[in-house]
Amino acid sequence: MTTDSLTREEVGKHNSEDDLWFIVDHKVYDVSDFIDAHPGGSVVLEQVAGQDATQAFYNLHRHEVLQQYSKLCIGIIDGEKPEVIELQPGDLSQVPYAEPSWLAPQYKSPYFTESHHRLRKAMRKFVEIHIKPEAQEKEKTGEFISQELIDKMANANVLAMRMGPGKHLHNRTLLDGAMDGKEFDYFSDLIISQELVRANARGFQDGNMAGMTISLSAVIAWANDEELKQRVAEEVLSGKKKMCLAITEAFAGSDVAGLRTTAELSEDGQHYIVRGTKKWITNGMFSDYFVTGCKTKNGFSVLLVEKTEDVEVKLIKTSYSTAAATTYVEFNNVKVPVKNLLGEEDKGFTVIMSNFNHERWMMACMVSRWSRTVVEECLKWAHQRIVFGKPLISQPVIRQKLARMISLVEASQAWLEQITYQMNHMSYKDQAKNLSGPIGLLKTFATRSAHEIADDATNIFGGRGLTQTGMGNIVEMFHRTYKFDAILGGAEEVLADLGVRQAMRFMPNAKL
Numbered sequence: 214m215t216t217d218s219l220t221r222e223e224v225g226k227h228n229s230e231d232d233l234w235f236i237v238d239h240k241v242y243d244v245s246d247f248i249d250a251h252p253g254g255s256v257v258l259e260q261v262a263g264q265d266a267t268q269a270f271y272n273l274h275r276h277e278v279l280q281q282y283s284k285l286c287i288g289i290i291d292g293e294k295p296e297v298i299e300l301q302p303g304d305l306s307q308v309p310y311a312e313p314s315w316l317a318p319q320y321k322s323p324y325f326t327e328s329h330h331r332l333r334k335a336m337r338k339f340v341e342i343h344i345k346p347e348a349q350e351k352e353k354t355g356e357f358i359s360q361e362l363i364d365k366m367a368n369a370n371v372l373a374m375r376m377g378p379g380k381h382l383h384n385r386t387l388l389d390g391a392m393d394g395k396e397f398d399y400f401s402d403l404i405i406s407q408e409l410v411r412a413n414a415r416g417f418q419d420g421n422m423a424g425m426t427i428s429l430s431a432v433i434a435w436a437n438d439e440e441l442k443q444r445v446a447e448e449v450l451s452g453k454k455k456m457c458l459a460i461t462e463a464f465a466g467s468d469v470a471g472l473r474t475t476a477e478l479s480e481d482g483q484h485y486i487v488r489g490t491k492k493w494i495t496n497g498m499f500s501d502y503f504v505t506g507c508k509t510k511n512g513f514s515v516l517l518v519e520k521t522e523d524v525e526v527k528l529i530k531t532s533y534s535t536a537a538a539t540t541y542v543e544f545n546n547v548k549v550p551v552k553n554l555l556g557e558e559d560k561g562f563t564v565i566m567s568n569f570n571h572e573r574w575m576m577a578c579m580v581s582r583w584s585r586t587v588v589e590e591c592l593k594w595a596h597q598r599i600v601f602g603k604p605l606i607s608q609p610v611i612r613q614k615l616a617r618m619i620s621l622v623e624a625s626q627a628w629l630e631q632i633t634y635q636m637n638h639m640s641y642k643d644q645a646k647n648l649s650g651p652i653g654l655l656k657t658f659a660t661r662s663a664h665e666i667a668d669d670a671t672n673i674f675g676g677r678g679l680t681q682t683g684m685g686n687i688v689e690m691f692h693r694t695y696k697f698d699a700i701l702g703g704a705e706e707v708l709a710d711l712g713v714r715q716a717m718r719f720m721p722n723a724k725l
């Protein structure tokens with residue numbers, strides 16, 4: 214790209230098929246060699262040859278298209294200045310409500326400190342430079358995450374941060390010193406989750422070690438064997454090994470009590486023999502360890518099963534990208550040492566229920582951040598799209614929809630921050646006792662909100678909300694995939710019910 218100064222008269226002279234210039238946002242583009250490659254065809258470009266095509270361009274394209282084709286830019290109009298804001302990696306959006314209020318300079322927050330702000334910026338930069346390009350590519354091809362990216366995340370301690378606060382972070386430098394490992398709290402955890410979502414690739418988002426975040430947590434909290442715990446944590450957080458959580462089955466989804474995979478003690482009492490199947494197991498295709506829910510003699514137990522030739526995996530195709538590595542798993546008499554039991558035998562329900570809290574809270578962080586991105590997309594689109602000769606935002610019906618969407622996103626985030634504050638001040642055990650209900654209700658609220666937001670956003674975008682490329686691609690993906698958050702980690706109805714049942718446990722006996 215050059216920054217030559219050109220006049221509008223000069224641009225006007227280049228108005229033929231073979232010599233075609235136009236202006237977009239005060240910059241001059243020479244598309245003479247591009248018109249045959251233009252996805253929208255040559256005719257539309259010929260129609261604006263030699264003219265200012267700013268309005269036509271932004272009515273049809275995202276600004277990032279111009280960034281991708283910046284080599285076509287040959288200059289700038291003399292005495293004029295581009296108006297479009299070009300964000301650099303790590304920068305905050307300037308669109309109202311595109312960022313949670315703690316990031317808006319005009320607002321204060323009781324929860325977030327200076328180091329949280331540093332962490333947010335460093336993580337956003339990391340996502341934009343290292344994660345987003347691969348996420349966008351793999352979302353389309355359906356391939357799994359590369360070892361190179363896993364190594365980068367391991368080196369910057371992004372993998373370790375995704376396990377939430379704890380001793381595993383105490384001697385680590387986070388994102389080149391953005392925060393001290395000891396300072397890392399649940400608000401930091403919230404920041405990491407919400408920034409990761411900004412790669413805008415829902416299948417890859419789960420393919421990016423989501424299995425680890427929900428299974429290593431159970432090993433760290435419940436492994437009885439200290440050597441096993443340290444070894445597995447080290448192998449996984451350094452990116453050498455991968456792991457996943459294997460609970461759901463074709464026979465049972467959210468009703469964990471109905472599982473049919475069995476773990477029988479061997480005659481010598483040294484091993485469990487695991488037999489059965491698991492379905493919808495995120496990251497199962499490339500996992501070395503499976504944190505597995507099994508029926509034992511008098512109840513339900515959780516075992517860390519290592520991949521052997523007796524563990525078979527098959528890819529399941531779902532409505533999001535196969536980059537998520539959603540798997541059908543068969544355990545065919547797998548021998549598992551008894552020391553791999555997590556928690557107590559027959560008391561696996563406690564292990565799974567406590568482990569679910571962090572998973573569900575993380576999902577609430579993520580889906581509310583996704584919803585916010587969709588609101589941002591709608592605000593940008595309504596502002597730049599011209600219909601019936603006026604910007605879309607001038608239609609009261611569109612403003613009504615936006616008002617509802619903004620309110621839902623703000624309400625989810627405010628409740629999320631309030632629960633996060635409680636998590637910072639409660640032990641793991643007390644979180645299980647006091648917060649599993651509220652977290653269940655929060656996740657349900659966030660995904661019901663996503664349902665409304667996806668619906669309205671698609672209507673606002675029209676046909677583009679149904680198209681996988683171009684202006685509406687983020688809305689299309691959200692509308693196609695928000696149900697993953699509504700179902701994974703506990704379906705909405707089950708979690709809503711859990712929330713009310715937990716509340717009733719604290720109800721005084723007296724009739725009030």
Ligand code: HEM
Nearest residue numbers: 242252253257261266269270273274275278282285683684
């Ligand atoms: C340097 C300038 C331009 C570049 C690099 C460019 C690039 C693209 C790309 C990549 C697409 C595919 C869809 C997307 O990713 O958004 C597209 C579609 C299109 N472009 Fe352009 N374009 C340029 C200028 C223009 C102008 C000035 C017009 C109209 C006057 C135009 C009209 C269209 C149309 C009608 C489509 C199809 C849109 C759709 O399917 O909804 N383009 N363009």
